[in-house]
Amino acid sequence: MNAPAVITERPAEGVGLIRINRPEARNALNLEVRRLIGHYLTEMTDDDSVRCIVLTGNDKAFAAGADIKEMANASTIEMLLRGTQKMWRTIYACPKPVIAAVNGFALGGGCELAMTCDIIIAGESAKFGQPEVKIGIIPGGGGTQRFPRTVGKYKAMRYVLTGDLFGAKEAFDMGLVSEIVPDAEVEKRAVVMAAQIAELPPLAIQQTKESVIRGMDASLETGLTLETRTLQMLFASQDQKEGMAAFIEKRKPKFTGR
Ligand code: CO8
DSSP, rough: OOOOOOEEEEEETTTTEEEOGGGGTTTBBBBBHHHHHHHHEEEEEEEEOHHHHEEOOOOSEOOOOOOOHHHHTTTTTEEEEHTTTHHHHHHHHHHSOEEEESSEEEETTHHHHHHHEEEEETTTEEEEEEEGGGGOOOOSSTTTTTTHHHHOOOHHHHHHTTTTEEEHHHHHHSSSSSSSEOOOGGHHHHHHHHHHEEEEEEHHHHHHHHHHHHHHHHHHHHHHHHHHHHHHOOOTSSSHHHHHHHHEEESSSOOOOO
């Protein structure tokens, strides 16, 4: 029997890990992988014991893009019916933080998959890129939208129009990567950071994520109003009372997510 194309693990308290597992195809995102990522993300979103999610691949590839062999002969209507935007929406709408742990190639849909996450930890020899033009298409998972919004028009154009790959250092300098670590440390670092986040009050974490993401899509004034209302709303939570009481009483807080 074939190994499952996506595997889940629980590497630390409060942390769910989703691993893309198609090493023979450089973790190309075929329909099954996309379906499973969406499925496990939904499952972890609904599971209160998971507070932060790590999405990763293997040492050679995070994901080398959509599966070219699976789409080479597809018709327009087949592509439409595949509804590729579903997986992106599930990640984007996930209220819990998602950390991409990237080793090796993150290309095309793989680079877009990383960009849909909230934090990107990359190995020193990770390679990013949107090489879609080289095979006669354009990025389809946010590469023409999230990429320029993250790094600016001129840096993004330089890569989406040539299809050139770029390394972890360039990605970090452009603001596409949160942290670079030695290749062998990528997953460990992502799990440690996820565990750190998992210990924090989940409502405050989720509201922080929502405020950043919704705010990025709104005017500054609207974003600031959203932030203020969210801050005020959190004063209704037990975790706010506990967090502040613990600080004043000089003890470790016990957060319940209420
Ligand atoms: N699709 C299908 N198979 C792939 C893919 C892919 N994207 N990438 C690699 N493979 C396969 C190869 O065909 C090869 O299979 P086989 O052994 O049967 O010949 C195996 O993986 C190993 O690949 P290589 O021998 O090429 O390995 P290298 O280490 O020499 O090179 C690279 C690795 C650089 C990653 C190279 O394989 C490559 O350039 N891959 C294609 C990258 C690419 O063009 N990606 C963009 C795809 S299009 C896309 O992502 C559009 C997104 C649209 C929305 C998506 C929604 C999810």
